[in-house]
Amino acid sequence: MSVLVFVEGLNGEIKKSSLEAASYGSQVAQAMGTSATAVAIGEVHEEALARLGEQGISKVLYDADDRLKQFVADAYVKVIAKAAQQESSKVLVFSNSNIGAAVGSKLAVRLNGSLATNVTELPKMDGGNFTVTRGVFSGKAFAQVNLTSDVKIIAVKKNSTEIISNAGNTATVEKLSADLAESDFAAAPKETVMQETDGGVLLPEAEIVVSGGRGMKGPENWHLIEELAKELGAATACSKPVSDIGWRPHHEHVGQTGITVSPNLYIAVGISGAIQHLAGVNSSKVIVVINKDPEAPFFKAADYGIVGDALEVVPKLIEAAKALDK
Amino acid sequence: MKILVCISNVPDTTSKINFTGDNKEFDKNGVQYVINPWDEYALTRAIELKEAKGGSVTVLNVGEADTEPNIRKALAIGADDAIRVNAHPKDAFFVAQQITAIAKEGGYDMILMGKESIDYNGFQVHNMVGEMMGIPSVTPAFKLDMVDDSTARLEREIEGGKEVVEVKLPFVASAQQPMCEPRIPNMRGIMTARTKPLKVVAPVGGEAMSEYVSYSKPEKKSGVKLIDADNAGELIKLLRNEAKVL
Numbered sequence: 003m004s005v006l007v008f009v010e011g012l013n014g015e016i017k018k019s020s021l022e023a024a025s026y027g028s029q030v031a032q033a034m035g036t037s038a039t040a041v042a043i044g045e046v047h048e049e050a051l052a053r054l055g056e057q058g059i060s061k062v063l064y065d066a067d068d069r070l071k072q073f074v075a076d077a078y079v080k081v082i083a084k085a086a087q088q089e090s091s092k093v094l095v096f097s098n099s100n101i102g103a104a105v106g107s108k109l110a111v112r113l114n115g116s117l118a119t120n121v122t123e124l125p126k127m128d129g130g131n132f133t134v135t136r137g138v139f140s141g142k143a144f145a146q147v148n149l150t151s152d153v154k155i156i157a158v159k160k161n162s163t164e165i166i167s168n169a170g171n172t173a174t175v176e177k178l179s180a181d182l183a184e185s186d187f188a189a190a191p192k193e194t195v196m197q198e199t200d201g202g203v204l205l206p207e208a209e210i211v212v213s214g215g216r217g218m219k220g221p222e223n224w225h226l227i228e229e230l231a232k233e234l235g236a237a238t239a240c241s242k243p244v245s246d247i248g249w250r251p252h253h254e255h256v257g258q259t260g261i262t263v264s265p266n267l268y269i270a271v272g273i274s275g276a277i278q279h280l281a282g283v284n285s286s287k288v289i290v291v292i293n294k295d296p297e298a299p300f301f302k303a304a305d306y307g308i309v310g311d312a313l314e315v316v317p318k319l320i321e322a323a324k325a326l327d328k
Numbered sequence: 329m330k331i332l333v334c335i336s337n338v339p340d341t342t343s344k345i346n347f348t349g350d351n352k353e354f355d356k357n358g359v360q361y362v363i364n365p366w367d368e369y370a371l372t373r374a375i376e377l378k379e380a381k382g383g384s385v386t387v388l389n390v391g392e393a394d395t396e397p398n399i400r401k402a403l404a405i406g407a408d409d410a411i412r413v414n415a416h417p418k419d420a421f422f423v424a425q426q427i428t429a430i431a432k433e434g435g436y437d438m439i440l441m442g443k444e445s446i447d448y449n450g451f452q453v454h455n456m457v458g459e460m461m462g463i464p465s466v467t468p469a470f471k472l473d474m475v476d477d478s479t480a481r482l483e484r485e486i487e488g489g490k491e492v493v494e495v496k497l498p499f500v501a502s503a504q505q506p507m508c509e510p511r512i513p514n515m516r517g518i519m520t521a522r523t524k525p526l527k528v529v530a531p532v533g534g535e536a537m538s539e540y541v542s543y544s545k546p547e548k549k550s551g552v553k554l555i556d557a558d559n560a561g562e563l564i565k566l567l568r569n570e571a572k573v574l
């Protein structure tokens with residue numbers, strides 16, 4: 003009956019979003035009076051798996067099949083279903099990532115389960131109901147949803163759960179084999195290309211994001227955004243028109259039709275704050291807006307603001323950030 | 329090539345979101361509905377593929393009669409015909425079951441959707457349909473081309489990178505930018521859309537797996553604290569000492 007958490011690895015380590023899912027899962031397990039088991043796939047160091055004990059995971063099931071290094075939905079589903087069966091799990095927890103949500107959706111069908119994606123809070127369990135809160139209307143609201151099936155599958159929104167860290171606790175690591183067949187890899191990717199981050203931070207995982215809009219005037223000024231991001235340990239992002247005109251790559255575009263981010267700090271430079279942009283960033287914990295127009299709508303959604311020319315303000319911020327002791 | 333494009337009917341991106349009846353229901357009052365923006369990418373790419381390779385594009389919506397203006401809009405953009413499953417779309421699982429029933433019956437080569445609905449933000453229907461049909465689902469894809477008559481090549485986004493996938497027909501994919509430049513209807517399209525077939529069918533049985541009980545709104549920000557531009561460095565100190573985010 004343990005709660006099962008699916009954890010994703012990257013470069014041998016466990017992704018931050020998966021540490022959040024593990025923390026979420028272990029809290030659910032505690033509330034249900036059971037333990038939390040993680041299932042890991044792909045390339046993760048055993049020490050990293052054992053360290054999941056810090057997030058309250060008791061046991062990790064690990065399928066080290068080489069073919070699982072790249073994401074193949076059908077194969078992943080099979081491994082997780084096997085783990086769920088072995089653990090008799092009724093609650094499965096994922097990160098609401100492209101991988102987690104995909105596998106979660108397929109498992110919902112296979113296990114006839116209730117799926118809630120984009121979940122922002124721990125479930126409430128009373129009177130026989132199991133109720134989660136999830137983000138809806140692109141950040142403009144939340145919905146409370148009863149998961150009515152026996153099996154409940156939850157995909158946790160990134161950066162909405164505190165990572166628990168009970169230093170020193172370790173999880174036991176056990177091998178798991180799902181006896182995968184060649185046919186489970188029929189839709190395997192031909193090629194996986196990871197972005198060059200130059201040692202920087204990936205946008206979907208970032209705790210701090212520095213984002214530029216049309217007010218940056220042109221790609222020749224982006225070194226300011228990059229430099230500030232580097233000083234703060236942040237990822238860089240942009241508004242839609244900026245990626246449409248090719249100043250920045252598309253995967254940096256945030257908003258309603260781009261990616262949704264919910265970092266602790268979002269710094270918007272020369273972005274007007276159109277409602278479609280806000281939809282992608284409005285669950286950020288702290289929002290800073292730098293805009294030369296005091297009437298820019300973004301100021302209404304901001305916690306801190308500077309009215310001024312980005313090209314003059316940002317260098318001052320870089321200077322001040324350099325002076326911080328890290 | 330027979331392509332099925334699933335479209336969701338959603339509040340316009342600029343809508344104010346409110347709830348009525350003790351926060352138990354979404355307030356449709358004054359809300360303009362549009363084709364889900366992501367679905368426009370799926371629709372336009374389907375039309376482009378049809379223009380290049382021949383075939384047909386059918387749009388499908390699971391919804392009540394009030395979604396028909398947007399189904400007509402999809403026909404005006406260039407779909408050939410449409411199906412509306414006449415049902416209140418209770419949740420994603422229910423919708424996926426309806427889409428699967430239509431897709432199985434129609435024998436489509438490709439089932440295209442948007443990445444995510446901008447109202448219920450599920451990001452799930454496409455993968456559910458793929459699983460229900462036992463065919464690959466490639467989501468979210470930002471590039472879709474045919475390699476030959478039976479194979480498509482897609483690029484999908486994963487966190488921190490992309491994957492290049494080749495799949496045999498039939499398959500499911502969900503679209504996101506920059507797959508294509510979404511088209512808008514022209515006058516001729518609007519005229520011909522009126523006479524294109526729109527079939528209304530009854531839902532197959534199918535159950536919802538979740539129950540929406542109430543809604544809430546995020547807390548309002550307490551207001552912006554402005555820092556003088558000449559003293560911009562002060563901001564960094566506030567972010568560390570007051571907001572505690574650095």
Ligand SMILES: Cc1cc2nc3c(=O)[nH]c(=O)nc-3n(C[C@H](O)[C@H](O)[C@H](O)COP(=O)(O)OP(=O)(O)OC[C@H]3O[C@@H](n4cnc5c(N)ncnc54)[C@H](O)[C@@H]3O)c2cc1C
Pocket residue numbers: 214215216217218240241242243244255256257258259260271272273274275276277278279282292293294295298310311312313341365
């Ligand atoms: C269906 C739909 C979906 C959309 N999806 C998205 C989306 O996902 N993401 C998104 O971002 N947009 C989206 N948009 C577009 C959105 O409506 C806005 O057009 C867009 O966000 C504006 O980008 P911007 O703020 O960079 O540019 P602008 O609106 O042009 O704003 C530039 C800002 O920079 C300021 N500025 C100018 N010069 C300076 C300077 N020297 N220093 C400081 N500030 C300066 C200006 O005062 C202005 O506020 C969508 C639109 C639609 C219709």
Ligand SMILES: Cc1cc2nc3c(=O)[nH]c(=O)nc-3n(C[C@H](O)[C@H](O)[C@H](O)COP(=O)(O)OP(=O)(O)OC[C@H]3O[C@@H](n4cnc5c(N)ncnc54)[C@H](O)[C@@H]3O)c2cc1C
Pocket residue numbers: 334335336337364366367388389390391392395417418419420423440441442443444445446447448449450451452453454540
């Ligand atoms: C409480 C509640 C009330 C609702 N009320 C209404 C309503 O009054 N009117 C209404 O039209 N919808 C209504 N919906 C349905 C909703 O818009 C979705 O159809 C359904 O919930 C799936 O949403 P999702 O966010 O999980 O989809 P996602 O998984 O995010 O959608 C992915 C893609 O699936 C396709 N898709 C999704 N929904 C449909 C659909 N219905 N038909 C065809 N293709 C689709 C689209 O291509 C979409 O881009 C309601 C949903 C709920 C939960």
